[in-house]
Each structure stands twice: as structure tokens, then as C-alpha cells.
Amino acid sequence: MLAYEFMQRAFLAGALIGLVAPVLGVYLMLRRQVLMADTLSHVSLAGVAAGSLLGVNPSIGGFVAAVAAALLIERLRGLYRTYAEVPVAIMMTGGLATAVVLMSFGRTLSQSFSSYLFGSIVAVSSTQLWLIGGATVLGLIFFIVFRRPLYTLTFDEETAGISGVPVKALSIAFSVLTGMTVAAAMPVVGVLLVSALLVLPAALALRIAGGFLSAVIGAVGIGLAGIFSGLTVSYVGNTPPGGTIALILLLFLLLGMALQKLRLLWKRKNHEPDKSPKRKEGIESI
Amino acid sequence: MILSSMRDVVFGYADEPVVHQVSLDVHKGEFLGITGPNGTAKTTVLKLLLGLLKPWSGTVELNKEAFGGGKPVIGYVPQHAASFNGGFPSRVIELVRSGCHSRVGLFGRFGLEEERLVRDSLEQVGMWELRRRRIGELSGGQKQRVCIARALVQCPDVLILDEPTTGMDVRSRTELYRLMRHQVRHHGVTVVMVTHGLEEAGRYLDRVVTLERLEAEHPQIAPDMIPSELQPGLSGDRWEME
Numbered sequence: 348m349l350a351y352e353f354m355q356r357a358f359l360a361g362a363l364i365g366l367v368a369p370v371l372g373v374y375l376m377l378r379r380q381v382l383m384a385d386t387l388s389h390v391s392l393a394g395v396a397a398g399s400l401l402g403v404n405p406s407i408g409g410f411v412a413a414v415a416a417a418l419l420i421e422r423l424r425g426l427y428r429t430y431a432e433v434p435v436a437i438m439m440t441g442g443l444a445t446a447v448v449l450m451s452f453g454r455t456l457s458q459s460f461s462s463y464l465f466g467s468i469v470a471v472s473s474t475q476l477w478l479i480g481g482a483t484v485l486g487l488i489f490f491i492v493f494r495r496p497l498y499t500l501t502f503d504e505e506t507a508g509i510s511g512v513p514v515k516a517l518s519i520a521f522s523v524l525t526g527m528t529v530a531a532a533m534p535v536v537g538v539l540l541v542s543a544l545l546v547l548p549a550a551l552a553l554r555i556a557g558g559f560l561s562a563v564i565g566a567v568g569i570g571l572a573g574i575f576s577g578l579t580v581s582y583v584g585n586t587p588p589g590g591t592i593a594l595i596l597l598l599f600l601l602l603g604m605a606l607q608k609l610r611l612l613w614k615r616k617n618h619e620p621d622k623s624p625k626r627k628e629g630i631e632s633i
Numbered sequence: 634m635i636l637s638s639m640r641d642v643v644f645g646y647a648d649e650p651v652v653h654q655v656s657l658d659v660h661k662g663e664f665l666g667i668t669g670p671n672g673t674a675k676t677t678v679l680k681l682l683l684g685l686l687k688p689w690s691g692t693v694e695l696n697k698e699a700f701g702g703g704k705p706v707i708g709y710v711p712q713h714a715a716s717f718n719g720g721f722p723s724r725v726i727e728l729v730r731s732g733c734h735s736r737v738g739l740f741g742r743f744g745l746e747e748e749r750l751v752r753d754s755l756e757q758v759g760m761w762e763l764r765r766r767r768i769g770e771l772s773g774g775q776k777q778r779v780c781i782a783r784a785l786v787q788c789p790d791v792l793i794l795d796e797p798t799t800g801m802d803v804r805s806r807t808e809l810y811r812l813m814r815h816q817v818r819h820h821g822v823t824v825v826m827v828t829h830g831l832e833e834a835g836r837y838l839d840r841v842v843t844l845e846r847l848e849a850e851h852p853q854i855a856p857d858m859i860p861s862e863l864q865p866g867l868s869g870d871r872w873e874m875e
């Protein structure tokens with residue numbers, strides 16, 4: 348399977364996005380911004396359409412649109428503090444409507460759109476690979492350098508601000524990174540499933556992790572396992588890679604939840620003292 | 634010495650003011666209580682004092698001379714501290730350690746001094762034994778204690794507590810007041826606390842400011858401040874485990 352160049356590219360693209368998307372997912376979940384990934388992917392579709400019509404590389408068009416939308420959502424978040432989901436809904440509607448209208452201007456667009464809607468990781472271009480690589484490197488640097496202020500920011504924005512964390516600047520940088528990662532993940536699983544790559548690994552990791560760092564590392568592990576096994580199953584079974592990856596990640600989540608439930612029932616039945624990771628000696632350092 | 638001063642502050646969230654002509658001085662090294670009925674914008678006044686909100690009119694000034702010309706370290710315990718996201722993936726000690734982040738910077742290592750501060754803060758609020766628990770497994774009162782420990786670990790010049798006794802039993806509340814009294818007396822910390830429990834807290838406070846319901850043309854703050862009935866011999870440097 349790995350003898351084929353297109354599969355090598357697919358695994359490389361999957362590995363790169365699998366390193367950063369689940370980390371971002373953990374922060375998005377804890378900041379209650381899960382829907383942001385879906386919204387930005389829809390807006391980036393408008394960027395793809397605009398790029399195609401203007402003769403710009405569609406991937407770059409999608410990238411620019413996602414980052415601009417992320418910044419706009421951050422701005423609107425300040426205006427709708429009580430209803431955090433409102434800016435996301437506004438942008439999702441606006442993005443999708445723009446994409447539909449722009450699509451109608453170009454007949455060839457509709458055909459190439461399916462690859463953006465459902466992903467085409469096995470046909471990742473050099474430009475897309477560079478964009479994914481760039482987003483991954485920037486994302487990892489961001490999450491490593493700012494891990495401490497990000498932890499405080501995620502815990503509580505007010506407390507973070509009073510502790511000296513530059514809340515506004517960090518939130519803007521986080522939004523830009525979210526836009527970049529969503530746009531980079533589009534070729535892997537497509538617009539419709541991009542949030543699967545961010546949210547599903549994080550959702551499972553947050554259920555089983557003992558601490559913050561283990562949640563982040565766990566999410567990356569689950570994400571990479573899902574991507575690699577999804578690509579393999581897709582190659583063997585000749586199924587669409589994006590959907591296969593999303594389904595496998597969903598299966599991981601359901602299995603994890605079921606095992607957790609079984610463990611809880613077994614513990615209750617045997618009245619065992621708690622032996623979960625929380626009792627383990629040694630503390631993670633952020 | 635005046636540490637922070639609000640003068641004729643007016644502020645609102647929409648088009649109507651919720652804070653009207655409030656003037657308030659916070660003195661260095663005092664234990665100040667802010668009280669008043671529901672809806673009198675006590676939390677908003679705290680946020681104005683902290684600079685989290687900008688007043689429509691009036692001034693909020695911080696006397697930097699009170700801190701030797703530098704920037705004060707402020708420890709803050711928000712009102713919603715007890716309503717954490719139950720799934721926040723952190724243990725007690727991990728969260729309290731995050732209070733040291735401003736001391737160690739982006740890449741600094743936690744040294745013995747920071748570890749001592751963390752242990753000391755957790756012991757002061759009686760949570761050292763539960764340091765390896767996940768935040769989501771704690772009761773509301775225990776979460777409040779963890780937030781207080783996180784504020785204490787910063788060695789603050791000023792502690793701002795917004796209804797910190799929410800979810801605490803009587804004994805824990807008394808221990809909290811004693812601990813704050815100790816911080817004021819022995820460490821020179823200035824403590825500003827929003828509270829409804831004046832009957833319990835009154836004897837530990839230096840001064841109480843009462844906010845009144847908003848009425849047009851009248852300043853929202855009560856003209857008289859209630860003197861405390863401080864009792865000698867209060868120590869309260871440790872919070873006993875329940």
C-alpha cells in the first residue's frame with residue numbers, strides 16, 4: 348500500500364493534521380467552541396469558490412476565508428457574550444450562502460466541489476501538503492510555547508486576564524490557528540466531516556484522561572490511530588477515506604464510552620476502591 | 634493609604650446604567666466587605682475596580698505608589714468558581730500550580746519555592762489531602778477552596794473574592810474569614826470580598842460598603858459604612874480538614 352506515492356502523501360498529510368487537529372479540538376471543547384470548526388469549514392468553502400472564480404488556488408482561497416471568518420467570529424464573540432453560539436450561527440449561514448451563490452457562477456465548480464465536501468486525501472496536491480505542513484508546524488509551536496497561558500485562558504478568561512494573560516491577543520491567535528487548521532484539514536476529510544477530526548479524538552480523550560497534558564497527548568494518539576487505520580481500511584475496502592476516518596473515530600469514541608461504562612459497573616459490583624489514574628503518584632506539569 | 638479609588642462611576646451593560654454614581658476607596662491592608670441586596674451590581678463594581686470593565690463616566694484609579702510604583706499582583710476568585718465545567722481535565726494540584734505560571738514564565742521550571750507555595754496554599758485551605766482529585770469530582774465548596782488556593786499561591790498584594798462562600802458549610806465559611814483575616818494581618822494583603830453573610834463575616838471585616846438598589850438621581854452607595862467588631866486573637870492561618 349505504501350509503495351504508491353499517493354498513499355505516501357495521504358499518510359503524510361494525515362500524520363501532519365493528526366498531530367495538531369486533536370490538540371485544537373481539546374481546547375475548542377473546553378472553551379465551548381466546538382461548532383466553530385464546522386462553521387469555519389463551511390466558510391472556507393466560500394473561499395474555495397471565490398478562489399476558483401478569481402483564478403487563485405482554491406486551497407489558498409479556502410485558507411484565507413477560514414482565517415478571516417475566525418477573526419470575525421472572535422470579534423462577534425465580544426458583542427454576543429451571553430449567546431456564544433450566535434456568532435457561529437451567523438457565520439455558518441453567511442459562509443454557506445456565499446458558497447452556494449458563488450458556485451452558481453461557475454459550472455465546473457460544482458464538480459470539483461465534491462472533493463472539498465467529502466475530502467480527497469488520496470489526491471492531496473503539493474500546495475495542499477505545504478499548507479497542511481505549515482499549519483501543523485505553526486500550530487505545534489503555538490501550543491507548546493503558550494501552553495501555560497492557554498491553560499489559564501481555557502480555565503477562565505476573567506481569571507486569566509487578571510493573572511496577566513493577554514486574553515485578547517491570545518484569543519485572536521487561537522482563532523487564526525483554528526481557521527488555518529480547519530482549512531488544512533479540508534482535503535483530508537472534507538468540509539462536512541472536518542469537525543470529526545477535531546472533536547471526536549478530543550471527546551474520547553477528555554473522558555478517559557487523568558490530567559490536562561494526558562488529555563492532549565491522548566487526543567493526538569487517538570486522532571493518529573483513527574487516521575492511519577481509516578486510510579488503511581479505505582485502501583483495502585475501497586471506501587471513501589474521509590468518511591472511513593470519521594466512522595472509525597466515532598467507533599473509537601463509542602467503544603471508549605462502552606468500556607468506561609463496563610468498568611464502572613464492574614467496580615460498583617465488586618465495591619472496589621478507586622484505582623483510576625487520579626490515584627497515581629506524580630503530577631503532570633503544564 | 635488609598636490603594637484604589639472609584640469616583641462617581643456610572644456603568645451599564647445595555648442602554649440603562651446598573652451602577653450609578655458609585656464612589657469607593659479601597660485602603661491598603663484592609664479587609665473590605667461589599668454587600669447589598671441581589672441586583673445591586675456588586676460583581677459589576679468588583680469588575681470595574683479590577684479594570685475588567687470600563688466605566689461610562691467617572692474614574693477608577695489605582696495608586697501605584699501603594700505598590701512601590703510597580704504593578705500589583707491580584708488574586709481573583711470569581712463568583713462562578715463553584716460551577717466549573719465538571720469535565721475540566723485537571724487535578725487539584727495542577728490547577729493550583731497554574732497560579733505560579735506568571736512567576737515561572739513561559740518556559741521556566743517549577744522550583745522548590747513554587748512547590749512550597751503550592752503545598753502551603755493547599756494546606757491553608759485544607760485541600761492538600763485531595764490534591765490528586767480531578768476538579769470535576771469535587772463539591773462546590775471544595776472547588777471554591779481550590780480557587781482560593783490558586784489565588785493565594787500567587788502571593789497577591791490584593792485578593793478579590795466574589796461571594797467565595799457559595800456552597801460552603803458554616804465551619805468552612807468561618808475558616809475562610811479567619812484565613813483572610815490572617816492574610817491581612819500577617820501578610821499585609823488587601824482583601825475585598827463580596828458577601829451576603831454579613832452576620833458571620835462582619836466581625837472579621839475592617840469595613841463594609843453597602844450597595845443599594847438603583848434609584849434615579851441618588852448615588853447607589855450607602856452613605857454610612859459599618860465599622861467592624863474585630864476581635865483580638867483571631868489567627869486562622871490553617872484551614873482544618875473536614
